Amino acid sequence: MKLITLTFAIISALALGNVNAQDPPSQSVGVARLTPEVRTAISKGLEYLSKEGSQRADGSWGGDQNRVAETSLTLMAFMLQGHVPGRGQYGRNMENAISFLLNVGQNQRGYLGTPKNHAGMYEHGLAVLALSEAWGQSKNPRIKSALTRAVDITLRAQNKEGGWRYSPEPRDADLSMTVMQIVALNSASEAGIAVPQTTIDKAAEYVLSCQDQGSGGFKYTAGGGEPNFARTAAGVMSLIMCGQRNLKATQRGIAFLKAFPESKFKSTNHFHYAHYYAVQSMYQSGDADFRAWYPKISAEIIGKQNKNDGSWSGSYGQAYGTSLSILILGVPYRYLPIYQR
């Protein structure tokens, strides 16, 4: 499935002699057309990310604490528009980013979290996601072995309730971290890395245990915390990834997201994080939901773009805000396997 989609994307780009893929050949592959405005915003964002000074010499983006996370997100942002590592306009940026991630893994026996980041498993998950998407596009032969080792760490870090938390060991769990690992494992599995179904099933069980029975929203942990928009978006997306799209619990979550006040499009806690999952949830939910959702969030995101340099501000800096904004806007590109229905 993954390879077919990626191959289609690449072949399409080649057929039109547009390896750079700044304007992919078909903007109507998604259920919602990408407006010229959206395409321009994404392109400007990618230009910002590729600018000298944005990417570090070691191939990473972002501050010292979250470099793996920001690099992974940025790499995915480039791939979203069909750019290929090692080729074309951003090929070198992407190859350097992949090398950075691989080096982190090599130095830490497969673990991909930034060493000083106490919530390193989040980064680990994002890096697995990015490398899984990159595998098949990049010619770097180290990706597969790095992914295999990283996935092995993830599998071993699942706790007895089925969840994950900050560090790569099977102790406690929270929804946010668990969702990250589910998304990562799903992508790795699509990429051909063996992921036991029992791991996914247990993870889904954990996510379900975090659902608030009263509202249908999702809480931070099974035992506590209030449901909110961001957690519910993450919970719904992960259940869909676990193959539970038609589950009543998932449908309740989607209803929660839709019914949440419209102010969610303007500002909500963990804005980029929340909408990264929410827009995918709506995409997976079906055409009608996505058509109702996407124009609102895309308009809001475009409104937040820095018109001077094409960047977006985010909770963890420009690379974070810019890459996630692109990933939210670019869902209709449908090039990344994670967006497939």
Next chain:
Amino acid sequence: MNPPSTFQIFQKIPTVLPQTVTILSLIFLQLSALGAPVRPSGTIGYLQQLNEEDWILKAEALHYLSENKVPEALESILKITKDEKERSWIRSKALVAYCKIQNGQDIPQILSTFASSSDQVLREGAAESAGLIKENKGMEILLKLTTDKIKSVQLRALASYSRIMGEKAWPLAQKMTESITEELIPLAVESLALVGNKDAFERLKELTKSSTNKRPLVESLDRSKSPKAVPVLLDLLENTSTDDANYAYIISALSKNNNEILSSSLKDLIRTGRDSALFAAARIITILFQDPNLGKELLSALTTSTAPETLKTVMIALGSKEMNPDSNKEFFITHLKNETPEIKVLSIRCLSHCTEANLYTLLKETIKDNESRVSIAAISALMETPLEDAPTGELVSYLEDVLVSTDNVIRKAAFELLGHAGNADDFEPALAMLGEALSGTDTVRREAVAEALGSIAPDNGIANVARRQGYVSNWMVLGTFLNDKEHKAFANELEPEKGIDFEKTYPSTYVWALQGNQKRDGEKPIEREIGWSEASVNKTNGMLMMGPLLPPPGTFSIAYAVSDFNSEKDQDLFLSLDGDDAFKVWLNGEKISEQVAPYLHRQSCVASQGNIKIKLKKGKNRILVKSANIEHEWWIRARITDANNKPLELF
């Protein structure tokens, strides 16, 4: 004062040292980083500990520093050996530590001094230390000490001599161990183990048998570090009760030997065929050393006369996952029919470790065993069995005997298994078999059956299970109306209370609030039109969960639920109600109950009222519930029974 045993020393260590060691380890790490020579962790602490007054701490430091051969300790240790105010035993141990660390061929002056001392304890220290001098340079002192006037000094010297000379020491050892008093047997045993020839072992065995104090004997054998001591230790184990404090001590000594030696000695032990030998071997296999090859030996050594206690121990050994229990499957299956219930239970547990056994097939008869513990063990094992092994669609008949067992525990376990391994195909047969329990007055049984049926029921079966228990199962629901933390809207009369019209819609307002706070900035009230919709209870315990039925988020909300039902006659019955957070109930337009649970943030707030006497009229009756929720869970439940608590199916 008697010298402390190793056991006494090590008993005290854990309570005294950890913090000191940790702190000093950190200092050590910092020094290492600065380029200081690498020393074993904790060295600095133990060097300081040499100056402690407490003899146990001092002895422990000597042990550690000598085992790790810390050269910085030599000076301080030498000082202890020369300190005439110090206990002889500590001085003696200090000399041994000194020679161990020095590890050379020079004889320290203090060793010669000790060897000619009038203090027996110091001479014993010299005897032990002289054997540590390289190139056999201490031999002269050793041989002299073997003729000491005190027997313990002689034997200590003999042990050192034997360590150096091995089998060549036999002529001297033969002579010196010929006639030994009981308290000296351990020292003699150590020497003989170190000599290690056949004759020495024959004598060793004789001595061992005549000794009543096993602890020093085991210590000596352990100290000898001779592989030939393993059979002797096994022999000791065979003749030691599991309740004896020495039992664990012997196992600890055995654990220090390598697997090859242990395996070979265990094989010899098993092949004797003695019950006690099999018992000892099986214990060692369970506790210490899992080798599937030994399992085969154990199996072939069993006879029909093997005692039940031994058989049990052997089964425990063979059933562990590391012993490849699949290879012993037939043995376990055979013993499912053993006349001893405990053996049957063990067989079941062992079989549950076999990956190639379909327990549903194997336990078909065992599950019906007359002994409840056997039956329960079988059910528990099936709970752990892969679901695909369960007989799909036939699980109810498979479990028939236990599902209707008169034993409550068996029945409960069977219900759990049904709920766990059953699926929708099993629902109707299960309902037919167990339905009677749903309308019975045994609450525990009713709830267990309902839970089991709920686990396997198709979506449309849940309400049926609830209905048969007397729960109001079909409702019309309307919501939500805006409430607040003070339940103002709950107290006020709202439109639906003035008259029910299922065709009508109502304007309603709600405010999206999740944090227990309705007044968040920027959140405006939302207006909408709401109407009645059909709903069925979604739990077999009769709960109507409001959250999934109504628009999210369901916080600070009011909803109405109506159920119409027929009564064949005018009759007096009893209604029990509960709900989270508050409810008002009307029967045929007359208010019969109002309950509000105190608000608890993020917790269940359950209000309830049981056994309200109600009068039903012949024909159609209507129950109306007004339910309020602040946050968290939101549900209502109503059940109608007769005076004997027997449910009535009215709905």
